[in-house]
Amino acid sequence: MKKKDSTKIFWYLTAIGFIVLFLLMLLSSVLDVGDRLTSISPYLAYGFYGLVVILLYLLILRPVSIIMFSPTFSVQTTIDDEESGRKNYRLYKKVVKRLLDEPYLPEEEKAALLNALSEKDKLQESLNHTFNKYVKKEINKRIRKHAKTVMISTAISQNGRLDFFTVIVVNLRMIKELVEMCGFRPSYKNLSKLTINVFTTALIAEGLENIDIGDVVPQSTMNTLGEIPLIKPVLGSVTQGISNALLTLRIGIVTRKYLFSDAKEITKEKIRRDALLEAAKMLPSVVGDAMLILPKKFLGLFKKQQKAEDLDIEDVKSE
Numbered sequence: 187m188k189k190k191d192s193t194k195i196f197w198y199l200t201a202i203g204f205i206v207l208f209l210l211m212l213l214s215s216v217l218d219v220g221d222r223l224t225s226i227s228p229y230l231a232y233g234f235y236g237l238v239v240i241l242l243y244l245l246i247l248r249p250v251s252i253i254m255f256s257p258t259f260s261v262q263t264t265i266d267d268e269e270s271g272r273k274n275y276r277l278y279k280k281v282v283k284r285l286l287d288e289p290y291l292p293e294e295e296k297a298a299l300l301n302a303l304s305e306k307d308k309l310q311e312s313l314n315h316t317f318n319k320y321v322k323k324e325i326n327k328r329i330r331k332h333a334k335t336v337m338i339s340t341a342i343s344q345n346g347r348l349d350f351f352t353v354i355v356v357n358l359r360m361i362k363e364l365v366e367m368c369g370f371r372p373s374y375k376n377l378s379k380l381t382i383n384v385f386t387t388a389l390i391a392e393g394l395e396n397i398d399i400g401d402v403v404p405q406s407t408m409n410t411l412g413e414i415p416l417i418k419p420v421l422g423s424v425t426q427g428i429s430n431a432l433l434t435l436r437i438g439i440v441t442r443k444y445l446f447s448d449a450k451e452i453t454k455e456k457i458r459r460d461a462l463l464e465a466a467k468m469l470p471s472v473v474g475d476a477m478l479i480l481p482k483k484f485l486g487l488f489k490k491q492q493k494a495e496d497l498d499i500e501d502v503k504s505e
Contacts (some may be wrong), residue, residue, distance in 0.1 A: 194375050201378035204385040208354065212242075215347060245355045257372040275306055278313060281369035285316060288367065290324045305491055317368075317446070327439030330472050332360040333431040335478045340342060340391055341427030343380035350392040353430060357384045357437055362443050372444035387433040391426075431472050435465035 196249060216238050223231040257277050284300045295316055302312035336356050340349045361380060365371045372380065438463040 197375050197378035197382075199300070201381040203380055208385060210390075211347075212351070216346060226299075232407060246358065249358045252344050252362050253358075253365050253371055253377065256365050256369070258371050258373055275309075277370070278309055279303060281313065282309070284366075284369040285321070288324075291316070291320055295320060313492065315440065321367065322442070322446070325438075325442050325473055326468070327368060328363050328367070329360065329435060329442070330468055330475075332356050332363075332438065333434040333468070333472045334476045336391075336434045337427035337431035337472060338479055339427075340430045341423045341476075346392040347427075349430070350388045352436070353388040353391040357434060360434070361441050364438070368445050370445070372441065376444040380437065380444070383437050383440065387430070387437060391430045427476070428469070428473055431476070432465055432469050435472065436461050439464050439468075 214234070220231045220234055223234050257280070282303060285299060286296050298312050299316060300311075302308040334355060339352045339356070342354065343349050361384075371377065440457060443457050443461060
């Protein structure tokens, strides 16, 4: 018991440390921008600080509060543990009511949940069926959607600190959506682990800004691509986006596994390994969807480059 308590305390303190570090980094960035705006106009700086407070509430504090104050239990408990099933019967009813508002559930599945509300054992069986057949699939769709957002945002952005905050905001929103879909959250211990995962991923996203694409792509390939204007920075940005998308997929899958607490994947080592493998399987579809959007964003760069070259040629001819 003492060992379990000390493990929980360790994860709690580590997560709190990461949160404090994030707040300090955020404060530093905000004050830096605020000082620059103050040199232009103090009122402009005040407006910026007000906007930061609003965004901090909407993008950080509100999602965190929704996650923290949601009830907790695992689907595995819902399915297998009869004693816990009786104990959490009221909570199961709340979960069913929330699921009934979900548009992705077919009407026949909602009717089955309503019919099972009056019977504890039948309710457990019905929840088991709903979560495994419908909720998991929808969760995976949401995870892929947020991974695509991270990939596009960090591929277009050319600022490591902006990537850092983008990854944190998108991952928080993803976890919040998954919790709202299920109607419950992971345990505080697992939330602490997720906090560390999100922050570590954001730090990696910031560090990827300085990556040399030549260290990733073979030199022979780089020599071929080097003849194409602007392809090197574009390729580097896309590589950063794909890396961040993979890490976001992993966080989403780990969150899902914490929510469902699969009996076969109860060890943290297996959760990590299987989450990475599943994320790798999801990645091609995410990259495929994102690449349909990315070329449009980068097309303007190539047009500007071509226009500049045409102007240079015209200047030479005129001379």
